[in-house]
Amino acid sequence: MAASTKEWDLIVIGAGIVGCSAALYAARNGMSVLIVERDTPGSAQSGRNLGFVRQQGRDLRELPLAMAANHLWQEVEKDLGRSVGWFRGGNLVLAVTDEDVVKQTAWHAQAVEYGLDTVLLNPLFINMKQRYVRCICNLLSLPVVMQILLFPEVVRIELLLT
Numbered sequence: 001m002a003a004s005t006k007e008w009d010l011i012v013i014g015a016g017i018v019g020c021s022a023a024l025y026a027a028r029n030g031m032s033v034l035i036v037e038r039d040t041p042g043s044a045q046s047g048r049n050l051g052f053v054r055q056q057g058r059d060l061r062e063l064p065l066a067m068a069a070n071h072l073w074q075e076v077e078k079d080l081g082r083s084v085g086w087f088r089g090g091n092l093v094l095a096v097t098d099e100d101v102v103k104q105t106a107w108h109a110q111a112v113e114y115g116l117d118t119v120l121l122n123p124l125f126i127n128m129k130q131r132y133v134r135c136i137c138n139l140l141s142l143p144v145v146m147q148i149l150l151f152p153e154v155v156r157i158e159l160l161l162t
Contacts, residue, residue: 006032006034007032008032008033008034009026009031009032009033010022010023010026010031010032010033010034011033011034011036012026012033012034012035012036013036014035014036014037015035015036015037015041016041019035019037020035020041023035053066053069053070053073054066055067055070055116055151056091056093056111056116056118056149056151057093057107060107060110060111060114063111063114063116064114067114067115067116073086074086090150090151091150091151092136092148092149092150092151093148093149093151094136094140094145094147094148095145095146095147095148095149096144096145096146097146098146100146100147101146101147104120104147104149105120105147107149108120108149117151118149118150118151119149119150120147120148120149120150121147121148121149121150122147123146123147125148
């Protein structure tokens, strides 16, 4: 096989979500791009996160970027003209210790200031929904749930389609 003499404006190492996104936007801005991947695209870290575009529980310094990425993903199927297996669902983060409650409460208060859609479900709510909370505890082998942090909008991408 003859060696290629093609020159590239950008060579991206890794065909995960970050590499492919960088390549896409560079190409749209007129750059010639080569993506080099050692394995199947999306099979390393992008695959290990199960396709979640996570905002919840992040370091607050990352939150604006995570929220911006979420907005980009909301338009990506229209933008690309094909399905990427976009799925919008919810997520619960359970506090089972006093320390968990303190951390959740502090994180929630700051995340709301950024405009993140998140709800703190307190003990009163949990007591009202005891049957459901007990079911969660039994499924996860937890003794008690003291507080729940609800994220109504959690995004997941089907990696095999992207």
